[in-house]
Amino acid sequence: MSDFVSLGLSDWLVKQCQQLGINKPTPVQDNCVPAILEGRDCMGCAKTGSGKTAAFVLPVLQKLSEDPYGIFCLVLTPTRELAYQIAEQFRVLGKPLGLRDCIIVGGMDMVTQALELSNQPHVVVATPGRLADHIRSSNTFSMSKIKFLILDEADRLLEQGCTDFTKDLEVILGILPAKRQTLLFSATLTDTLQELKSIAMNKPFFWESKSETRTVEELDQRYILTPEKVKDAYLIHLIQKFTDEHDDWSIIIFTNTCKSCQILTMMLREFNFPTISLHSMMKQKQRFANLAKFKASVYKILIATDVAARGLDIPTVQVVINHNTPGLPKIYIHRVGRTARAGRNGVSITLVTQYDIHLVHSIEEQIQTKLKEYPVEEKEVLSILTQVNVTRRECEIKLESTDFDEKKEINKRKQLILEGKDPDLEARRKAELEKIKSQKKKFKQKIQEHIQRQKRGQLKKKLMKKKQMKNKKAAQEKP
């Protein structure tokens, strides 16, 4: 493996890397940095925690130092927290250059951002929605001369998930020069390759790590099979166990909704665990403050929705718990990738109910690794079950007495109006969709139950047959 100098980086940059403990290039850096320095578009697909950020930050800084001017590079990323993290990498590595960066994300003051943009920063790191808002509403800055467009978590930016970035991306691409270098990075690029290729125009250099598995070897991947009602008791038991057995630990727990995130946080606090939450219904400043407290280990447990699933680099995280089994293998890969980063060890534990088994199978198929069962003393879990469930109910009642649901509804309506949609019409559509979904779920459950019954029946028959054969044999052998 080569060193950073032989990849074409200047001494000052190599020194800067060393100060951060970045001494030898990781494979994604080894392969992508020279291609980017050559002027090629690049698509880099490498596992979580493998140093993709430096793989694009370093060559951009190198080029910037050779020819510095105005807005030189635009980085787009799906979440606000990630935008801050990427900007920080640029700032730290680009310190000797006197690099000026600017972060454009939602939930922060637009006027201040507009001023910063008009000051011609070298690097702009943005979430697509807010940057598109600035483009629509002002002409005080120009990006017509940028040299680099970078899409970190590129597949997320281009897929049509619950937050759809495609319209905002169109607005942004509309003001960028056609002649530019486009760099796309993610741990899961492969299923959006076609969309990505249409953005990276000049025959992109494509690099993908060769390993068969899609998660890192240092990650111990576990599951616990549990009935829905016992899930929380398992969770409390697991955390208690880690607290008892380890001095230095921090845990991220992923859950599927903001409400569940809120309830779990309240519950864990009732059990005196130092817990803090991160979800999209919180005010932005609170989100940043909570994440900072978790990073500084003031709080050891972070309960988050998928807003924290991608990109966040927090070296102290030793455990990731999936309170719900992710519906998509891709989401699983990113969630568990919050631990076992940059060669460290880590554990992930996924709580699986009987209805999620098919999800686990598709995750295993995608990552080419079998999850192992996590051994638990069931007696201990059952001994706290009633207490845990009573606490949950109390927390639910407490949350109902706040205006959490109401706020959620108002936020949603605001968002829909901003998108030019009719909230009432959308609500009716959603209700119909929910109905279809629940019918489908029931149908699926029925089929699964039927299959299981059939399997049990077949097994019973087999056993009976075996028994009969044995009896027959015994009868024949009798003198």
Ligand SMILES: Nc1ncnc2c1ncn2[C@@H]1O[C@H](COP(=O)(O)OP(=O)(O)OP(=O)(O)O)[C@@H](O)[C@H]1O
């Ligand atoms: N060459 C290197 N040697 C050692 N550590 C490195 C190297 N390059 C980067 N790192 C460190 O590895 C950690 C993970 O890097 P980074 O966040 O860029 O991962 P990533 O590939 O973007 O992961 P994800 O897919 O989760 O976003 C960071 O703390 C970074 O400082």
Ligand SMILES: [Mg+2]
């Ligand atoms: Mg990353």
